[in-house]
Amino acid sequence: MTEEKNLTIVQKITDIGLPLTDAEKIVASFSEISERMLELDKELIEFNKINPEEITEAVCKKAKVLRLKHVKIRTRGDEIHSNLKSDVLLRTRAIDGFRNIYKLKLSEREDKLQKIEKHFEMIKKAKQDKIFEDRANELSKYVEDISVYNLREMSNDGYNEILKNSKIIYDQKLKEEKEEKERAEAKAKAVELYNKRKEELIPYWQFLKEDQISADFGELPQESFDIILREVKQAKVEYDKKQADIQAENARLKKIEDDRKKSEQEAKEAKDKYFEEKKGILIGMGFKYSEDSFGFVLDNIWSSYYEKVYNLDKKGFDELLVDIKNAISKHEQLLKEKADKAKLQKEIDDKRKADEEAQEKARLEADKQTRIDAELKKQAELAPDKEKLISYADALNEVKLPALNSEEAKVILQEAQELLSKVIIKLKIK
Numbered sequence: 001m002t003e004e005k006n007l008t009i010v011q012k013i014t015d016i017g018l019p020l021t022d023a024e025k026i027v028a029s030f031s032e033i034s035e036r037m038l039e040l041d042k043e044l045i046e047f048n049k050i051n052p053e054e055i056t057e058a059v060c061k062k063a064k065v066l067r068l069k070h071v072k073i074r075t076r077g078d079e080i081h082s083n084l085k086s087d088v089l090l091r092t093r094a095i096d097g098f099r100n101i102y103k104l105k106l107s108e109r110e111d112k113l114q115k116i117e118k119h120f121e122m123i124k125k126a127k128q129d130k131i132f133e134d135r136a137n138e139l140s141k142y143v144e145d146i147s148v149y150n151l152r153e154m155s156n157d158g159y160n161e162i163l164k165n166s167k168i169i170y171d172q173k174l175k176e177e178k179e180e181k182e183r184a185e186a187k188a189k190a191v192e193l194y195n196k197r198k199e200e201l202i203p204y205w206q207f208l209k210e211d212q213i214s215a216d217f218g219e220l221p222q223e224s225f226d227i228i229l230r231e232v233k234q235a236k237v238e239y240d241k242k243q244a245d246i247q248a249e250n251a252r253l254k255k256i257e258d259d260r261k262k263s264e265q266e267a268k269e270a271k272d273k274y275f276e277e278k279k280g281i282l283i284g285m286g287f288k289y290s291e292d293s294f295g296f297v298l299d300n301i302w303s304s305y306y307e308k309v310y311n312l313d314k315k316g317f318d319e320l321l322v323d324i325k326n327a328i329s330k331h332e333q334l335l336k337e338k339a340d341k342a343k344l345q346k347e348i349d350d351k352r353k354a355d356e357e358a359q360e361k362a363r364l365e366a367d368k369q370t371r372i373d374a375e376l377k378k379q380a381e382l383a384p385d386k387e388k389l390i391s392y393a394d395a396l397n398e399v400k401l402p403a404l405n406s407e408e409a410k411v412i413l414q415e416a417q418e419l420l421s422k423v424i425i426k427l428k429i430k
Contacts, residue, residue, distance in 0.1 A: 029084060030077065033073060036076075037073060040069060047063060082398070086400075128152050128153070129152075132151050135154075139163060139166060142163075142167055143166050190218035192218075194216065194217045194218030197218070197225055201229065201232065207231075207232040207236055215228075278309055278312070286298055286299075295308075298328070300331070389427045393423075393424045393427035393428050396420060396423065401413065
């Protein structure tokens with residue numbers, strides 16, 4: 001069976017043009033590998049038909065032993081492959097060396113003959129380059145982008161016409177820029193005058209009329225501006241006099257208000273003193289007091305806003321104390337009933353919570369075991385392909401590089417080596 005297979009391989013190799021003796025030598029070199037692989041085929045049959053559910057620890061160990069046997073055969077095959085290729089590389093280097101000798105000589109002769117062949121074309125090109133350089137230097141004084149013109153092949157008449165028109169456009173642009181500069185300077189002087197006059201008017205700005213505020217002070221004649229300035233100064237004098245009268249009246253009204261506040265303050269101090277007495281009585285009964293929140297609070301029994309207690313007179317406060325004492329007695333009875341009911345409810349809640357926690361713990365354990373089983377199954381399915389990819393990457397990494405002489409060939413080899421490195425990395429990562 002092995003001999004028939006080897007004959008088939010020899011036929012395929014000779015079909016691509018390799019001599020029969022070389023093909024037979026290659027097949028004979030690998031015959032050791034073919035024979036050892038046939039020996040392992042019988043052991044591999046049981047693994048080809050196995051289901052994931054049938055895998056055990058013993059099966060895993062047996063698969064590892066068989067895999068290592070394959071690795072050993074593959075490694076031996078790589079050694080044979082390297083030995084065969086080393087002979088081919090020596091022959092290739094000899095052929096390339098002979099080719100480079102005659103190719104270099106012929107290339108030197110071709111370059112020399114081409115310079116003679118293109119002699120007049122090079123003279124013509126040098127003349128055109130000089131014309132282009134002179135025209136470009138001259139025209140670029142008047143045109144920002146000279147690339148729009150074919151200066152190298154343009155006729156003298158055509159170039160002179162473009163140069164003439166460009167000078168006219170350039171001179172017109174300079175004239176317009178000069179006029180624009182003069183207008184800008186005139187505007188700057190007007191703005192400066194406007195700012196100066198506005199600074200004079202700032203202390204009196206609130207007294208300007210609406211049409212005066214919108215006026216352009218930089219364009220007003222000096223006489224017109226002086227009139228406006230006199231008017232707003234006079235308006236300020238009249239305004240200051242009215243403000244003095246208003247301040248005097250405000251001082252009189254303030255004295256009246258101060259006297260009223262003094263009377264109210266004295267009444268408030270008396271009221272505050274009695275409030276402190278009431279607050280002390282309530283705190284002594286167990287009330288908590290805070291001005292920032294509700295006011296007076298006794299647990300959930302009674303609460304009163306600060307303003308209510310503050311405004312009570314003696315009679316009203318005594319009545320409030322009676323109501324509070326009645327509420328305390330009623331609340332104590334309710335607390336006893338509520339405590340008995342809460343105790344019973346707690347016993348019911350504790351039992352229900354314990355049952356729920358036990359059910360949840362059982363559910364989590366079941367989910368965890370399901371995820372573990374799924375992950376083990378996934379790893380078992382993927383492991384063989386991953387090892388094949390890594391083995392293939394290692395084989396690519398062992399390929400020996402040829403020694404090259406030409407720079408062109410070295411560049412191509414460098415690019416191929418970089419691409420091969422990326423492939424090897426991707427195979428190992430994936």
